[in-house]
Amino acid sequence: MTVDDEKVDQMLYRRILERSDLVDRVIGFRMAQDALAYLRLADRDPVDVILLDVNMPQMNGFEFLEHAVAELGDDFVNGVVIMLTTSLNPEDRARALQFDVVRDCLDKPLRRENLSAIAEMLKQGPTTSTTK
Template identity: 35%
Template sequence: MPKLPCILLVDDDQTTNFLNQLLLKKLGVAEQVLVAQDGQAALDILNQQGDSPVCPVLILLDVNMPGMNGIQFLEAYQQMSLAQHQAIVIIMLTTSLHPRDVERVQRLSIVTDFISKPLTAEKMQAILQNHF
């Protein structure tokens, strides 16, 4: 399978981001991995990318973060006029699979899947097979 051009990790836990970056590098699944510590930083990255169809093609998004959380990010993301909305796959990668959070995210109808932490090689392969 060819490498994805770009993956964006959105999580406030630096250790989680570090381990996920190591895993993605080891698996060789992406040309570039970007990291945002919260939803606002992720929006800033998307705004910097403009209408680039290649970066990111996959967002792995946590729900619970200080500042702008994952749900607030999704609400703001829906309001953006990015041409690549259709091309970006958003996966919730979280420890919070609370029914209330799942319901709120599903109402936004832009999240492709929910994956529980930690990210593993098997989970990443499943994401690639199912969505790319």
Template identity: 30%
Template sequence: MRRSIVVIDDDEIYKIIIGKMISNSGLFDREYLFTDSREALEFCLNEAVKPDVILLDLNMPHLDGWEFLDKIKDSCPHTYCQTEIYIVTSSIFAKDQERAKTYEGVKGFISKPITKELLEKIAFGNSIDPEN
């Protein structure tokens, strides 16, 4: 099963690394990488684009991860419900993990860096234990 993945993270270096990891894995047939969360939101709300997976950073300028989640949930509930969203962040705050659980569309909370093994779990739609 090959699918599409959207990565939203304002760190250019992380975006390059995760992009190479995704490409080399062969697990996804389409990848879309964004450092601007507003552009990513516009892309995800586009009728023609329905990403299968979103890897979302929380701490970003202009539109943070929480605002992104709220906007996609309110503006396009179909995409929100049918897309597997994983928060991938450097945040170590337990309150962020707890808040993530209040979003039914969020399938997992991952502390950076993401590993090949976690990427494989994501590709196959497995839930991610917050301890990872």
């Protein structure tokens, strides 16, 4: 799952992910609220990776995580959350990593070489999604 308000970034992520042969399906959302609504669906496909933009309008990545954990509990994602940012503020990275479910905070844009590290994280299994 990709959650990023930037249309160009969404297209880039989809292209990188589909060409990697590491994924079966990419689900993209430009608004965090829409991604949260999808995660609330009882009959949705499982989500093993969420690539989550930090800075988005209406609901940012941190607010998305807070809502997902509060509403859906520890099982809102059965894998890995990677936050993506253009921020140079080290406090944003520190805040992202305060969420147990967040496995890394990467600079945007996502690059193909990031995928092998994400695949390794998936092999290690999910973490819990409560905040510290």
